[in-house]
Amino acid sequence: MTKIILNFLWRELRVSAPLIFIASIFLSFLFKEKVWMMAVHALCVGLCIQTLIEMGRHGATYFLRKYTKLVLQQDFAWPGWPFMFVWIPISCLGGYLIGGNIALILTGDTRKLQIHGYGLIIILGVCLIAALMSTIYLYSRNYIASMEARNAAIQHSATESHLRLLQSQLEPHMLFNTLANLRVLIEVDTRAAQSMLDHLNDFLRASLNGSRAQNHSLEEEFRRIQGYLALMQIRMRDRLQIQLKLPPELAHIPIPAMILQPLVENAIKHGLEPTEHGGTISIQAERVHQHLHIQVADNGCGTRFDHPQPNKQMGYGLQHVRERLQHMYGANAALDINTPANGGYSVTLQFPITQGTTKS
Template sequence: MSDPIGRPTAAVMSPLAGPQWRPLLRRGAVNAVMCIAVGLAVYAAQRQHLGVSIAYSLCIGVPCWLFIDVSRILVARRLHAADPGSTPARYGWPGWRWMAVCVVGGVALAYPLGVQLARALTGHPVQPSSGSLPAYVSLLGLSLAVAVGASYFFYSANRVSSADAEAQAARRLATEHQLRLLQAQLEPHMLFNTLANLRALIALDPPAAQAMLDRLIAFLRASLSASRTEWHSLAAEFARLDDYLQLMQVRMGPRLQAHFELPADLAAEPVPPLLLQPLVENAIQHGLEPAVDGGRLEVSAARDDGGLKLVVRDTGVGLQSAPAGRHHTGFGLEQVRQRLAAVYGGRASLRLAAAGPGPGTVAEIHLPHTVRDGTADRPDR
């Protein structure tokens, strides 16, 4: 499944899926910092050999963490495979009982290896006294205490990040459902307007109505599959507009003159489907059709302060001739505003104004900068 703003998401991806190297290295870096802090604390307490204290802390702490973390992941994977519905195991946490086994087992295995490694590197035995059993036991206890503390720290951080990931996924899913609902409302609205035009044309000019019906079938065949996607290129959006205007030209004839301006470097820019069509419908229905001689419809795209400006301009009767507020509160315009808010938040806008100085209306959509993510297009949020 893909998220509303173009991209694989909707379901929360389990941290157990895919490679674990990157988060493992991040935890390793945090663990190394903890080990250095423990080494400094031991040196401050004993005032003997700063380098030796830090070396022992790193040589013991890093293997302990590695044994514990790797065993935790392996156990969590096995538990998740046995019970996929287990949320803690899904996020790499096997539960405190298994975690206690991982901690004790990891320390028991890694501690003697770390001591031998530190002794080989520094040439110094376990501090504070030469290899005494109390010193060995006290350092073992310290290692165990630090391992428990680190495990709890990573467990708490993982719960916070997991909760945040689930919250973000829920928000994306809600936005996706909202967009699908808006699009599902918009498509019948466009079809209803087209059929209403066709019905009027049947009585006035049956051959033209037949031609319009043929165009409608071709338009629906080309558009329905495209309208089911959540993102498509600006070139595809302009192609659908051209199909629609070809359909309207059967009804209006030479009274409708259309012009497109799409720079080549913007053709691949991602936009939601059917974003401009409601504005084009609005311009024809309220601007050009009421005009005796029809007029010109221009659709253009351009860069605007790093973002994208989409303009639908007509030379029709203008806002002053429309029923009060109709241009600002029509169904299509409201749908465009809601879709912009759902996809881009407050970073996109729709402005409707008199074209000036002559008659007509201009509708401008301002979109933020977009980036390409793999095979999907997404707004740069």
């Protein structure tokens, strides 16, 4: 409680300090009093006025939200200017009476507080002007902060929707290709078709769970990718070799759900399937200081010299992953693409390791 009070006083003092300084000089000149005494009076009265204004503002907002149907902004307490235009003069009078007596005690002045005459009118006028200026400033600052927070929330929601749309568009072509291959296998190899159907069922169940989660453990991501690769291995048979490397100490690190799927699909479709003999896809994770590095590499056809950039579909998947990393980690994440001299294609994700629990 003491810390809260001190933080409040410091915040109000930072805002009111220039006004208190000007008021103390003005009142000292007007009433022929010492500047330091007027400064103590101005400080005590100013803080008491701001305290009363804040108490009224928060109290009125609480009452209106609980007992009326008025719609108020949820991100900061503001009961409306009509109430404040009435409450600010009341706070000035109350702050003057309370703060003025406190100042008399602190300065050791035995005189009584002035409560009549032109002097009182001048003092209350100065208090009212200062209170209005500080209230308008605080309101403007809070309103701008509220608008910025609201815009950030809208942007966050829009980005989430965009990413979910991208994610939903990445799945269908893999499913259609698998069903087409399943139809062929039913006629030529019933046992392989049954195995493929079982793997497809497991993969779709894992995909459904993954689509409902914002992140999950690295172990779950590897398990889901392993199910997808099992489907591809039935289709490509000996043309597809798989290497997975997940150190046990990294298994429970939370990562964005289904972040590897587009990279693995690209490696299969654009790296290994077009080659006659297929090849190997390698997925490995390692910790480098406080970052997690995940590499998806293949030794397939890579990027041809006459087409140095990824094609449209491949670039679409990479862009999807890049946008998700940017959204979740900002400048702390990176997606690096390499084309080794001996062929193939390699994509490495880098992002900070967080120890939080996975959430859906």
